[in-house]
Amino acid sequence: MFARPTRATGPVRSTRPIRGLAAVAAATALTAVAACSNPSSGTAGAKGAGESAVVGIAYEPESLSPLLGFGKDGNSKIFDGLLSFDAEMKLKPALASALPTISADGLTYTYPLRKGVKFSDGKPFTAKDVVFTYRTILDAKTNNASRSELDAIKDVKAVGDDTVVFTLKYPYAPFAQRTVLPIAPEHIAGRQDVNTGPFTTRPIGTGPYVLTNWSKGEKIQFKANPGYWGGAPKVKKFTMAIIKDDDVRATRLRAGDLDGAILPPNLAAGFKGDKAKKTHAATTYDYRTVTLPTGNKVAGDTAVRQALDIAVDRQTMVDKILEGAGKPAYGPVPTGSEWFAQGTERTHDLTRAKKILDDAGWKPGGDGVRVKNGVRAEFPLWYVSGDKLRQDHALAYASDAKKAGISIKTQAGTWEVIEPRMKQDAVLAGGGAPGDPDFDQYLLLTSSLAGDGFNNMAWYDNPVVDKALQDGRKSADKSVRKAAYDTVQRELVKNPGYTFLTHIDHLYVVDDQWEGLTNQIEPHDHGLASGPWWNVEDWTPKK
Template sequence: MLRLLGTAAVTVLALTACSAPDATGSTSAGSTFVVATSGEPDTLNPILGYGTDGAALIFDGLVARDASNTLVPALAAELPTVAADGRTVTAKLRPGITFHDGSPLTADDVVFTYTAVLDPAVDSTLRSDLDMLTGVTAPDPSTVVFTLRYAYAPFLQRLTLGIVPAKALRGQDVNKSTFNQKPVGTGPYRITSWTPGDRLALAANDTWWGGKPANSGVIVAFVADDNVRAQRARAGEFDAVELAPKLATAFPGHTVHRTPTADYRGVMLPMSDPVTGDIAIRRALNAAVDRTAMVTGVLAGAGDAAYGPVPPTSPFHVATEPVPVSLDEAGWVAGADGIRAKNGQRAEFTLMYPATDSLRKELALAVTADAKKAGIEVRPEGLTWDAIEPRMTSDALIMGWGTPYDPDFVSYKLFGSQFAGQGFFNPGGYRSPIVDRALQDGRDNADPAKRQAAYATFQQQLAADAPWVFLTYLRHTYVVRDDVAGVTPRVEAHEHDVANSLWWNIHTWTRR
């Protein structure tokens, strides 16, 4: 999960490429595009979690995703082959690919990248994503062989991970390497500078194996505050900008793209709290929230009601409804002020949200109003991420996750007991043997029918336990100048800032 900045970057970008409009009214000189987003990565190293789902601009994986999110070959000459038993995967590299520094890509670089993720000394958040992987070898400079513990159906989708040059990191402490801020990849763009809290500047890689980019570069501006980002967009600073749905108005000469996603927002409820740890309270809150009103009011129609973490667009989706509950029968009795209590404990809790995120603030306020009707008092509190993180195990939080890819992605770590209390994965400490077994069965089985059954069990049990109150699926909203050509929206995941945003194919963008 990309960590959002705690302060807004309000300084006008001090680069010639975005300093003044050209004759067409564009703010970008030549063919450099300026895009703006709310989030900023902590690192630019794929081993440590940057751009792992592809479209990372600086890096390429063995495979990539096209406009329909279908896997296509990238650094691999063709889609890797899977052995009959599903436990050996072989990839052949395209010939003649080089990194930005001119050094050749070889199978050794692929082996190093994946081995580093598996190394316990490396602080990679991806290690558990690859726990099916027992080894990676290079029988020759153009061949890579992956050996799996078990047949893992979506393994090819894990091969979108960007490949790093082994020579740049071998023998170093990967966690502290300067490579993390000044990386070298094989992608369509090379980094020229990264000013944390402000911008990332990229220049076209004219020798990219996929063909010379159609423009000379990209500047990604990091502006955490939604309102400030909208103000700067209206001032003409950006060619494309991510905005909250209600802010994407009054932009003459621009097109608004409402991009379909698997990105959900919900209330994460900690199990350690005496109120949110009570299943009756969680079920009552789950039933009380008016998701339709949130989509209409908060999202201005740019979204859909959410009842679980597997999106309706997924073949694994199972429709679930909130479980009915009587708070009176559960011992939560309404007081004179309408707020319920049980054994002297008032039905009240704090709901945190990042203060710079206007959308999450509005969702928190909507939840607060709906909860009060059920006799539950919610205290919304806008904070910085630095203040939020230490409290996630004890206070509720408006969170976001979601993936349009395989249901194993994200959910395995977000709801698995073994990850309880580990940062942004399962911060509320939810534990369920039934969910654990279902998630593991979905991961272990290659048989589609068995996976279907496993994820149905997972979704049904999650609905019964309500460790989250899922609220809405978003449609990511972007405002793009009308003179920009080549924009191709595709279904997006939660993580969509520098990588996997509307500008996933920005190397093909031109000006009309």
Template sequence: MTARSIRGAVATVLATVLSISAAACSNPGDPDAGSGSGAGSADSAVVGIAYEPDSLSPLLGYGKDGNSKIFDGLLALDGEMTLRPALATALPEVSADGLTYTYRLRKGVTFSDGKPFGAKDVVFTYRTILDEKTNNASRTELDAVKSVEAVGEGSVVFTLKYPYAPFAQRTVLPIAPEHVAGGQDVNTGAFTTHPIGTGPYLLTKWSKGEKLSFRANPDYWGGAPKIKKFTMAIIKDDDVRATRLRSGDLDGAILPPNLAKGFKGDDGRRTYAATTYDYRTVTLPTHNKVAGDTAVRRALDVAVDRQAMVDSILNGEGKPAYGPVPTDSEWFTKGTERTHDLAAAKKILDTAGWKPGKDGIRAKDGVRAAFPLWYLTGDKLRQEHALAYASDAKKAGIDITAEAGTWEVIEPRMKQDAVLAGGGSPADPDFDQYTLLKSSLAGDGFNNMAWYDNKAVDTALEAGRRSGDKAARRAAYDTVQRELVKNPGYTFLTHIDHLYVVDDRFGPLTTQVEPHDHGLASGPWWNVEKWTPEGAEK
């Protein structure tokens, strides 16, 4: 997961009024976005995204899964999600016991302020993230790191506590400059909003709630981008984002399926579908007397009609979800699919003593089977999932009330109230499941939002994380998925394909297999620094 393990995006989302104000009052192609014109200009691109980061510091979690436009990691992921060198000259040299990773660093790389990049910056970045004083909720992702040491200016050696199989994938994490960030408060310093990196773009302005504006780094070690100006317009409301795309205010945008289909067949635009690990799930808080009851959880798990959600809400652009692992992943445990069976749901509740009242809603020991379900304001997909879930639940005798709110409203309620949440990471099972389910992370920001507590799952998560043997790891994650059938602390609903509509003057583009955190670092602009649009100098 990200710094906020299951959440609406890379970071906290502002209230709807800010997004609508941004849409009504701010043109992302204005001079604040950098030099030159905005949408429609040959050497610029303006795209609409749904969310905004809390911080632009990799020390606090920004860009940790790669594709930051401002920074580079030691490694990067290509279009096939294969690791390739970035600030390192090659993939790491790994010792036979899997405990030592040695990276040789690229020479001649400079930060955007002209200062040289070196081993000390890598050491500084990882040590700072591992420091408990740093407010990075993703610190557990680097739990395997025992030490990181520079060997001269040209090499860095990581020593691990245990053979953590996916460690190399963790080193797509962006590198921060020690000479800048090292002299500031890591949590509140200017670097969090005025970053300096080695990446293909430089931040020119961050108008919070409105846009992030970038210009090409002419001295980028990978070659100066042809897109000289790149703007991310932050538009939380799906309908507003579609309207601005239609009006020509945006060159591209991420859209939910029901809105993206309105652009199919449009001259001058292309729709791109990215397969993902992105799921929608309902948290069932352990501390809620109804949602925390195992029988209620199991009943909801079979009462929900996942395929109907895929068909009606996603227009077929996705698939049913039975856990964080998609059914077409090599890590999915066959046999853990849950068939929609309302009769079985009612039987589970009857057996557990949840009896229907005169209004059809069940009760047990004086407790009515009812609880609220919060979803993010302006997010049509979450709203539709929440309403469909509540409708299915009511047929089983459980009264769920869907409520809309911002994260500022929702977060304080998460211990007791259910949330229509999202998550998913394509890299490795550990990346998503540990922060989603580990009991020790309950209440840690957006990690383990359901306060799920299952000793068998805790043990399996540690086994999967600490083993270097794939067969042993597979057995561990099989255990996790089977335990989620017995006691589902979440009701997983769908895995969603991401849809993007982009002006076709940029030519045929590509997408990667995407995580939950999309739009900001993913989408067809995952490699915008490589684009050569029509009219731009070849």
């Protein structure tokens, strides 16, 4: 994941502050426009024989070290994991030569390793690098806020140079999916401070690309790794242009400065008549939600939360804001998922929302804003500057809330401005991870993670949810797990610490000059890790 706070449009949680995974790009629109005319930024016009690609993303990471959370969900380009996902999100071997052998009790995973693999500095990859990577992440001294994702690991050890064995504390059903995590070289990262050493910005990996330059706030540049075990990529130079503002990203794409970009629906629609470009739509688990901080006297009130949950008109947001490229969200799990709890859909019902507030003692004041015990029903709602989708969601949410008698003041800012306010102020956040429900829900809702970077941004505290999340995490029985995650979703109806709004389909506009472009089901983040360039190493120029 490649986004700030992510899971590329900002997060519900982060590897901290990676996630911390990722910090929001510091570039302003002015900087982005200036970069557009800067030849050194690398432009789409410098394609040569179709061997170069420049794509626009909205965020950049704070670090490029997998030890601090970079690339933890796969597709990091600089690194490989033991396993990786194919286009259908099925696991396949990467640094491992085969899928793991799993013991009958589900507590031991044995991975045979691919032989002859080398890091881009020419040093051999061995089992010791795998052990080093996982043990370092699990070390409390390492600033990786996603450490809890590996909680199930009891031990990891090397058996010779070409076998790794993981022993688990409990039968964690989705463990194999966690091993897409990139592997770092012990001979480099192990000889420096894990949190501040040069490896965090100048990494060495086994992946298809090698970092050549990182100008923070402007661009990240790569070149093909000629010694890549999977074969040297045909796209020899690959640049991620970091452009926070949606409008500027669209302008640069139209000017030919970019070969591709992530765009909101209204801006992507402007390229429909361009025969040289193709729009790629990716189904996602990406949602937009409003955090309702427990510590806020208004947003933390259960009646206010329940009222907002049904006062919001989700379908209109999908129709008007997303132009149909998405669907209503009633929780972190999309309605089409096998893990969705049927019956937890919430119908837009303003009359009932008003009654909930009336019954709870929130009475309309002279200006229409409700009051209870001298407290006005109002609070601020922050969204990330330059993010049109978040802005539009925030404005629509505030408009719906106003009809129920709740005053919400929308405010724009960078994550650096927003983060210190998250305990008291609402945030138009994003999140979502495909695959196992543990991946997103644990970080989003576990009370012990409240205030841990972008984990549990709402400071949600529900003992029933905490227990269900543990039950779902520690059982290998799918029926037990399904019951646990159904419980979580039903509790969010009773006490919604977040107002989930929409699940979003990501739209990318890309020059139609390559073969091999496909889409995966995507997480919240849509930067280096996602988009049609998730498999850029497999692209070939069209003849």
